[in-house]
Amino acid sequence: MQTADFLIVGGGIAGVSAVARLAPYGRTILLEAEDGFGYHSSGRSATYYHFGIGKSVVRGMTAFSRAHFETVGANGTALSRPSSALFIAPPEMLAGLDALEAEMRPYSDGLERLDADAVRAVVPVLRCGGDGIVAAVLDRTARRLDSEALQQDYRAAIKREGGRSIAGARVIAIARDGAAWVATTAAGDRFAAPVLVNAAGAWCDGIARLAGVAPLGLQPLRRTIIVLDAPPGQEVRDWPFTKTAVDDFYMLPESGRLLACPVDEVPSEPTDAQPEEYDIALAAAKVEHYTSLAVRRIGHSWAGLRTFTHDRVPVAGFAPDADGFFWLAGQGGYGLQTAPAMSAIAEALITGGIWPAGLTDWGIAPAHLAPERLGVGAV
Ligand SMILES: Cc1cc2nc3c(=O)[nH]c(=O)nc-3n(C[C@H](O)[C@H](O)[C@H](O)COP(=O)(O)OP(=O)(O)OC[C@H]3O[C@@H](n4cnc5c(N)ncnc54)[C@H](O)[C@@H]3O)c2cc1C
Structure with missing residues (x-):
């Protein structure tokens, strides 16, 4: 013993x-x-640090954790780097965007409201205007964790x-x-x-x-991520973590490629989660819905469990x-x-x-x- x-x-x-x-x-x-x-x-x-998720206790713990992430790790590697988060809204999500902005404001002093043209300037492939994205909130205090x-x-x-x-x-x-x-x-x-x-x-x-x-x-919920090639001729490295104001889709750059997620929450047993065909297809469909990208090839995909209390x-x-x-x-x-x-x-x-x-x-x-x-x- x-x-x-x-x-x-x-x-x-x-x-x-x-x-x-x-x-x-x-x-x-x-x-x-x-x-x-x-x-x-x-x-x-997805290794992001942002205030667009969770109740106030979660946002408070996230804010508290910031100082740790700003330090350099034992082997000299930074534990995180600054990387903005962009919360996007088509017309039907405008009320959700207002609510999210109000919830994030106590925790972030880096929020900025963007119109469709400004959104397009940040992430050129997003479908903006009309029934596409009409407004967004950019949070400059978000970070990419390592x-x-x-x-x-x-x-x-x-x-x-x-x-x-x-x-x-x-x-x-x-x-x-x-x-x-x-x-x-x-x-x-x-x-x-x-x-x-x-x-x-x-x-x-x-x-x-x-x-x-x-x-x-406790309830484990499966979530899926697909990996896509970046659009030809576009440097995606500095694109923000881009998420709909109401849970539906997110996308972020990763090593010159793009990760996309259909924000799926499929109840699961505790297990070595694997991506399902349906969720991979859903992720691709949402990429094509929110962006001008045509998904021709999915390089790789994975799934993991997010485990919640009631x-x-x-x-x-x-x-x-x-x-x-x-x-x-x-x-x-x-x-x-x-x-x-x-x-x-x-x-x-x-x-x-x-x-x-x-x-x-x-x-x-x-x-x-x-x-x-x-x-x-x-x-
Ligand atoms: C697709 C996806 C995207 C996410 N994005 C983010 C994000 O951007 N930002 C963020 O903060 N969080 C994110 N999360 C959530 C985050 O990954 C989890 O909240 C976190 O990893 C949970 O950590 P954990 O240590 O509790 O669980 P785990 O990492 O699962 O660790 C639990 C460990 O317990 C071990 N274990 C189980 N049973 C036994 C046993 N009988 N004996 C010994 N060991 C055992 C397991 O093998 C496992 O290694 C995301 C999750 C997913 C799936």
Whole structure:
């Protein structure tokens, strides 16, 4: 039996960021089922930081996280770079654009309203005017995150503090032994600690069931991204992350090509998500609807799971029905951009430390993220 002070299940961004914050307080062991870290949702994201998503708690955590993303990682790589977000509206989405602008305004001092001509100047392929895009809001405070650099930076911090990260360690059983949680892996190895952090993404409810803890009713939703060639003769590198004001479509540049997403939310079991033909075709159809691009060839596509609570606000807090079992779950479509906040929250609640003043400034209190609000045992 290997013992620690903190046992963390899940080596996505939630798990590694939490361990990086906990490692200075004691011995940490991170268990990841796959052979590498960040294989599931954390490795399949669009890697954007923007305020066009989530409720006020999510936007507040996003704003809090900014300072971390503006730093340079352990290996000298920037964790993010400035990159605008453009929220576009055809006539039927104008009310949605007004509402979105009002919701973003407290968090961004870089908002600018654009008319159709200005939108065309920013992203020339967008269909503007008439029943096409008639207005947009440009947010100059958005950023492109480097998920690989983030993962590496957090894992370097864990290593510096003597924490252990073990890949290929799928937890298949969890039992209580006195004051400790004991996790057993598929290989038969056993790990014990008084605190178990459940950071298993889409599998969090399953981990709770293994431990005899009431699940929260988390719902994984599949989302698809396709990769397209850039239009001939166009330099797309500086195009913004472009998203409809009401959830329907987004597009962004990536290494000289374009990524496009039909903003699909298909309920799924926790699984190694794969793109479905229908969603790939839908993505292509939406590219042709919102832009002048003809989709002749889809270079590549992928899908990933975004896992939500009922109220679409993540969960960070000890389970009310099990001592030492800490939920770090339901990061939905914002797990990267909120990871610095979620991990700071985990640190404060697990170690009994001070609640970060920066979160209080954004009106965020522990109760907003507590599992109790979801009615434990209600599902
Ligand atoms: C298409 C797409 C676009 C997105 N775009 C953005 C974006 O632009 N910005 C943003 O902030 N977020 C975005 N997200 C959301 C973001 O990717 C997620 O919120 C985040 O990655 C969740 O991280 P996680 O660590 O909770 O989950 P995961 O990365 O899935 O990690 C959970 C880990 O737990 C492990 N695990 C599961 N069961 C066990 C077990 N029994 N034993 C050991 N380990 C186990 C899994 O193998 C997995 O590695 C996007 C997601 C998708 C799919």
